[in-house]
Amino acid sequence: MASLKFNNIYLNDWLTISGPLESNSKLKKIDLKMDDYYYGAKTFEQAEAKMQNVVIQKLLERNKLTYGDIDFLVGGDLLDQIGATNYASINIPISLLGIYSACATFPESLIIGSMILNDRSVKKIVGVTSSHNLSAERQFRYPIEYGAPRPHTSTFTATAGISTLLSRDIGKIKIESATIGKVTELGIKDANNLGAVMAPAAARTLYEHLTDLKRPLDYYDLILTGDLGCIGGTIFKEYAYKRYNLKIKKHLDAGCELYVKSQETYSGGSGPACLPLVLFNKILTTNKYKKILIIGTGALHNKTFVNQKCTIPAIAHAVSLEVE
């Protein structure tokens, strides 16, 4: 059994900060905005830590909460040793659980937060995640000013930070159930086609979710995958049909829904912040969908293993959300 059901656990509030490119994209609403990639910090890595720190502080401020009201902080990011989350938490006296599932970190934070909230003595949890285009470029690809030609299958790491507030108090969105993914790889080695790396993991988690909870595909108004990109999204649907006989119709991919064409991001956006950014600042603003299944997809890309000619494994976690 890979799935869990939750009782009365709600996503009460959230706050996002979006980068310069994201603020002028297909998003319908902007919470906080960064005018440049440094965000007043000395380096891009420090800027990412600051983004996380700010979204946590502002979320607490808006809900009139103090650090003492929050029992646990659950979060992670893409940087080595989840550096952004660790440095963001230096001046935040809340017990921290650092997590990593690459770009599936956001649903993982919701799942772990909801699991902790099953304990009745726990009142409130804050989840946090982020990605920063330039700190990710530096870590995973080339120096920032180096102009390596990119293939059309490549995606663009979104710059954003997201914080969420979880509790048992009735709120806007109910976290109804979740499925924890299994590591999946189908022999793809191309770090410029991460959509193809992650698509089988997303399809597998979707299939296990539906099987475990005995639900038909049209139970959901929308299946929102994290950052497969436009090309990865097509591969996902085709693979799900051929492998699991799932004919997916009501599907959107957050990566494909983020940028406009002139922003030249090729297959679309990616990064742990991509899925929550599109979910909160685009999908939920429309009030069109009641039952949403989000599937965060993470390419477990490790440079050392890839250099040693290993394939890239992927993982996908799904969370079922019910909009009240």
Added chain:
Amino acid sequence: MNKDEYQKLVKELSPKEPKLRNAFVAFLVGGLVGFIGEVIVNILMESFGLSRVDSYAWLAFILILFATFMTALGKFDNWVAKAKCGLIIPTTGFAHSVQSAAIDYKKDGLVTGIGANIFKLAGSVIIYGIISAFFLVLIKVMLYG
């Protein structure tokens, strides 16, 4: 669906890179760099009275300075994205790779940052350039004495 079938599916659904067009653009841009180089060499020879060998040395210096400067201004990577290998293969590409690494690692310290990483991309060009030169000279000496 096994791994081979999946890879076939991925190949089918991923757009093809316009290799012929990229090669043509690279040919034109690379040729243009060569043409400009030849013009500069002629100017150096005619107007400054330099020998052909000295002019080539000055030309390399000018091209490297130009690429380094444009990388520092944040323009060169955008040009490469359009011109593809037309700007990477000439000496401008080498200068660009060194300069972009230098800018990137500046904040990570003089030794642990710049020192350790400045040849991150260019290192391969240097090491394999030297090795190939060694063997080519060896072959030349063996054939022609």
